[in-house]
Amino acid sequence: MKVVLDFETASFCDLKLCGADRYAQDPNTEVLSLVYHVNNTYNLWSPATAATDDLLRRLAADPSVKFVSHASFEQAVWRWIMVPVFGFAPIPIKRWVDTQASCALHALPLDLDHALSVLGLPVVKDLDGRKVTLDLSKINKKTGMLPAKTPEIMEKVYDYNRIDVVGTVHLHDALGELPDGERTVWEIDQAINQRGIKIDLPFVRAAKRLVNEGSMPLVQEFREITGLNPTQGAKFLQWLGDKGVELPNLKKETVAAILGEDDEDQSEDGSAGGLGELDNLPGEVRRALDIRALVGSSSLKKLDRMEHCVGFDGRARGLLQYHAAATGRWAGRILQPQNFPQGSDVEGGGVEEKISAVLAGDRAAILSTFTRNKRPCDPLELVVASLRHALLAGGGFTFVAGDYAGIEARIVLALAGQHDKTELMAKGLSPYCDVAGLIYGRPIDKYKDPVEYKIGKNTFLGCGFQMGWQTYQKRYCPNESDEFAKAGIDAYRKAFAPLVPRLWKGLEDAALEACHNPGKVFGSHGIRYKIKTIADKPFMVCRLLDEKDIYYFDPRPCLKRMPWSTPEKEDIRPAWKYRTKKKGAWVWVDAYGGILTENVVQALARQLLCRAMERLEAAGWPIVLTVHDEIMCEVPDNGEYTEGRLKEIMCAPVEWAEQIKVPINVETWQSTRYKK
DNA sequence: CGGCAATGCGCC
DNA sequence: AAACGGCGCATTGCCG
Numbered sequence: 001m002k003v004v005l006d007f008e009t010a011s012f013c014d015l016k017l018c019g020a021d022r023y024a025q026d027p028n029t030e031v032l033s034l035v036y037h038v039n040n041t042y043n044l045w046s047p048a049t050a051a052t053d054d055l056l057r058r059l060a061a062d063p064s065v066k067f068v069s070h071a072s073f074e075q076a077v078w079r080w081i082m083v084p085v086f087g088f089a090p091i092p093i094k095r096w097v098d099t100q101a102s103c104a105l106h107a108l109p110l111d112l113d114h115a116l117s118v119l120g121l122p123v124v125k126d127l128d129g130r131k132v133t134l135d136l137s138k139i140n141k142k143t144g145m146l147p148a149k150t151p152e153i154m155e156k157v158y159d160y161n162r163i164d165v166v167g168t169v170h171l172h173d174a175l176g177e178l179p180d181g182e183r184t185v186w187e188i189d190q191a192i193n194q195r196g197i198k199i200d201l202p203f204v205r206a207a208k209r210l211v212n213e214g215s216m217p218l219v220q221e222f223r224e225i226t227g228l229n230p231t232q233g234a235k236f237l238q239w240l241g242d243k244g245v246e247l248p249n250l251k252k253e254t255v256a257a258i259l260g261e262d263d264e265d266q267s268e269d270g271s272a273g274g275l276g277e278l279d280n281l282p283g284e285v286r287r288a289l290d291i292r293a294l295v296g297s298s299s300l301k302k303l304d305r306m307e308h309c310v311g312f313d314g315r316a317r318g319l320l321q322y323h324a325a326a327t328g329r330w331a332g333r334i335l336q337p338q339n340f341p342q343g344s345d346v347e348g349g350g351v352e353e354k355i356s357a358v359l360a361g362d363r364a365a366i367l368s369t370f371t372r373n374k375r376p377c378d379p380l381e382l383v384v385a386s387l388r389h390a391l392l393a394g395g396g397f398t399f400v401a402g403d404y405a406g407i408e409a410r411i412v413l414a415l416a417g418q419h420d421k422t423e424l425m426a427k428g429l430s431p432y433c434d435v436a437g438l439i440y441g442r443p444i445d446k447y448k449d450p451v452e453y454k455i456g457k458n459t460f461l462g463c464g465f466q467m468g469w470q471t472y473q474k475r476y477c478p479n480e481s482d483e484f485a486k487a488g489i490d491a492y493r494k495a496f497a498p499l500v501p502r503l504w505k506g507l508e509d510a511a512l513e514a515c516h517n518p519g520k521v522f523g524s525h526g527i528r529y530k531i532k533t534i535a536d537k538p539f540m541v542c543r544l545l546d547e548k549d550i551y552y553f554d555p556r557p558c559l560k561r562m563p564w565s566t567p568e569k570e571d572i573r574p575a576w577k578y579r580t581k582k583k584g585a586w587v588w589v590d591a592y593g594g595i596l597t598e599n600v601v602q603a604l605a606r607q608l609l610c611r612a613m614e615r616l617e618a619a620g621w622p623i624v625l626t627v628h629d630e631i632m633c634e635v636p637d638n639g640e641y642t643e644g645r646l647k648e649i650m651c652a653p654v655e656w657a658e659q660i661k662v663p664i665n666v667e668t669w670q671s672t673r674y675k676k
Numbered sequence: 677c678g679g680c681a682a683t684g685c686g687c688c
Numbered sequence: 689a690a691a692c693g694g695c696g697c698a699t700t701g702c703c704g
Contacts, residue, residue, distance in 0.1 A: 339687035598693040
């Protein structure tokens with residue numbers, strides 16, 4: 001038996017800022033109503049009717065009854081309110097079903113309304129009910145009080161509540177539950193999200209003090225120079241123009257090039273390539289650009305999020321979103337633990353030295369102890385560089401983590417059947433020098449030829465997915481000639497891995513055939529494509545080597561003008577496109593060999609990671625974070641959980657990967673704080 | 677005031 | 689022969 005349910009709640013706690021767990025833990029949060037659907041009937045539960053409701057109590061206590069909801073908000077409210085406050089039986093992860101996870105698996109929008117609308121299911125808009133419900137969390141500005149919960153108002157809340165349950169029932173009927181394999185992954189995902197991760201609040205507060213002290217005078221100075229806030233990008237660009245400094249944008253590389261700071265790293269973006277360093281850059285312009293670079297780091301906002309989202313036990317929960325990318329990768333939520341600045345550019349001390357310096361808060365000491373790009377390190381830069389260390393193992397515990405080295409570049413070679421190269425790597429030899437040697441026509445040594453070595457590394461890591469020479473040039477060698485860039489691409493495609501372009505072509509042709517022949521399967525390199533109808537909608541389904549599927553919504557044949565096509569020499573070919581969500585928007589994307597290969601390889605890398613996560617959890621290694629090719633566990637600091645053991649578990653054989661001979665290598669670290 | 681697009685920045 | 693992949697969050701600025 002299944003119960004489909006949805007809560008309406010009210011609270012001064014900001015759900016968006018804090019996440020569902022912290023929100024539900026907040027003593028101010030109250031349940032307004034719960035609508036639950038069981039045996040084709042919609043039932044209402046509210047704190048007012050709690051005493052008379054035996055049905056819900058029995059359902060919760062019955063281990064054979066499953067609870068279905070959209071996302072994990074209902075789980076959080078159940079765990080932190082329904083159980084402790086109203087005495088309901090706890091409902092373990094095993095008994096929850098998440099309709100949002102099914103949306104995610106099918107590459108559909110994650111929010112209920114959008115998912116329903118994309119699937120052509122009825123969406124009821126109850127703007128009035130929504131407003132009335134939201135208003136119950138806000139002080140009315142006129143009366144200075146919370147609105148009264150009159151019977152009329154509560155009727156509107158109940159109606160609004162019911163609408164979402166109807167939607168969830170529809171969605172569940174349309175998409176069904178996760179297949180077994182993904183169900184296992186989702187349960188681990190839920191365990192990770194409920195475990196949470198400890199945040200070092202004293203460090204966060206010390207860091208915020210440094211940021212406030214440091215940025216206030218800088219913002220003030222910026223205002224005096226420009227009359228603007230450092231965050232007003234467009235207006236600042238205009239101001240720069242008035243000062244005779246015309247910039248195409250305010251990207252990091254562009255600004256670095258102008259300031260003459262690009263000698264360290266090769267500029268990734270050629271947008272400022274032609275501008276060069278301005279020798280006569282006015283002092284105030286230089287100062288304004290410097291200030292903006294210092295205070296503009298949006299990463300510092302993570303400090304606020306950390307403070308907000310920690311629960312009363314000091315742990316932040318709900319930081320990962322299951323299967324947020326179509327390829328199955330997780331995405332980060334709330335404080336976004338997957339994009340902490342690396343911080344490796346700040347030198348002068350290790351993790352503990354950086355932490356101590358921030359805690360001490362001595363600006364002068366920081367400036368004299370640490371450096372960044374060989375200049376004194378501003379306290380703000382030190383905070384940015386040490387942000388990730390705010391994730392701390394609990395007392396008596398430590399983090400042990402591992403990541404799969406260059407896993408995507410390795411999988412693409414293995415899948416293409418380029419076994420001469422995978423065997424090389426299996427022996428532990430680095431392919432970067434090989435690639436560089438092919439480009440430069442002479443042996444390249446990692447230490448004697450650092451520039452050449454880096455080109456080799458970039459070529460090896462970057463060229464597996466049909467990158468063109470223009471992009472290659474812009475990204476890796478903006479100061480080299482077109483011929484050099486073309487030669488780099490050629491070295492990879494013709495000399496280093498000639499089987500890889502065949503993989504692109506194979507997948508492209510198979511998918512195109514499948515698009516023109518709905519219901520029939522076409523494959524290449526063990527990857528199979530087929531148009532399938534799910535919830536009455538067409539999907540292109542790409543089946544991987546281990547039977548995991550990638551979904552492409554609403555595939556349609558089309559004619560595609562190739563990027564190199566010109567009016568004189570038109571090149572238009574049959575292709576296909578699909579709909580996906582990009583940065584929140586719902587857009588059409590053209591499928592081509594490179595993109596399909598990228599998707600398949602990224603998805604396979606994720607599968608490898610998932611199997612390792614399952615083995616780790618089964619062996620008693622609690623996972624607290626995953627970052628695409630990296631797994632971090634929080635384990636007792638008793639010497640039983642070693643890096644070597646973690647590596648063994650992560651490297652354990654997986655059938656499909658063994659068959660195509662993916663050379664696997666795992667790099668590990670151990671620390672009480674999150675680091676590289 | 678909330679929604680949305682554009683821009684920018686961080687990661688793998 | 690040939691193609692820039694996957695994310696989330698913060699801010700500004702515009703619109704209704």
